[in-house]
Structure formats: structure tokens, C-alpha cells
Amino acid sequence: MAKYTIEQKIEIVKEYRTGSISQRGLSKKYNIPDSVIRRWIRKAELHGFDSLKRKQSKRFFDGNEKLSILDYMLTNGLSITETAIKFDIEPSMVIHWQTRFDVGGIDALKAKRGRPNKHMTNPKPQPKSETDKLIQENLELKQRLYRAELELAVSKKLEALAMEKQRIKNLRK
Secondary structure (H helix, E strand, C coil), rough: CCCCHHHHHHHHHHHCCCCCHHHHHHHHHHCCCCCCCHHHHHHHHCCCCCHHHCCCCCCCCCCHHHHHHHHHHHHCCCHHHHHHHHHHHCCHHHHHHHHHHHHHHHHHHHCCCCCCCCCCCCCCCCCCCHHHCCCHHHHHHHHHHHHHHHHHHHHHHHHHHHHHHHHHHHHCC
16 A cells, blocks of 8 residues: 555645645645655646556556666756656666666666576676667766766856955955
8 A cells, every 4th residue: 555645645735836835844744754745746747646646557668768768867967856757757767777777788778578588597698789888888978078067067166156255355354
């Protein structure tokens, strides 16, 4: 059974939308982590109240869809939670895909549905194709570029703060 009913979720989101109480206030009132409430509110804003219901049937994502979701996350600098909300999936799925991709590349994202072959107990690892290597390298370079841009922005902000501090110090003299 779900920890929170759909009625509770809808009631909390509606109460937030009235503007009478903040997310943190709702968190304290209902004793629910505010990150959970924030996720409900965001999902309801993007996908409607139906997105708050538990999914009865499992959605299937092929390797290309998983890869495009991970690529979207890295390209736009989104967190795992933001990506999950955007695509109306659970954050644990995105984490799982990211981990599998980091370990095994694109091939690890491809579906391995059905019963495994009895004769293939320990198959030898297949070398990655040139395309897979290039795609993985592209994603890694995007990650490095994003981190470098982030570091540059932080260093510029620190420099601006130091200059402001120096300017204030000079004004006091």
C-alpha cells in the first residue's frame, strides 16, 4: 500500500495552491518531508493531478529513450529529481540508468528482457562499437564542459565578491 493516498496528495497540493500556507508549513503540518511535497506540487503543475497517482502499468523505455533522457539532463544541467519530474518518471529510474551508463556505456541501457539463455552463463564482454564510444565520449565531454562552466561562474562570483568587499573596505577609510 502507498504511504500517502492520492486524496492526501491532492489535498496538500490544493492547499498549497490557495497560497495560505508554504511548502515548509505543509511539511510541518502533515509531517511529510518538504522535498516530497515539492515533488508533488511540481508534478501536478507539469502533468496534472493524474500524475500523482501510482502507475498501474509499467512504462517501457528502450535504450534510445533512456539515452536521450540522460542527455537532456546533462545538456540542461538538471538534477536527477528535476529530470524525473520533467519526464514523469521516478528519480530512482534515472539514477539506475545513470549508474548503468557510467559502468557499461550505451549497451548497458539496452533492454535485456526475457529469460536469459542457459548456455550463455558468462558471455565474454563485447568490445564497444565506435559509435558507442563516440556517444559516450560526447556525453563525458558535455559533463566536463558543464562542470568547467560552473567552476568559471563560481570563480567569477568569488572575484566579484572579493572586489566588493575591497571596495567597501576602501569606502570606510
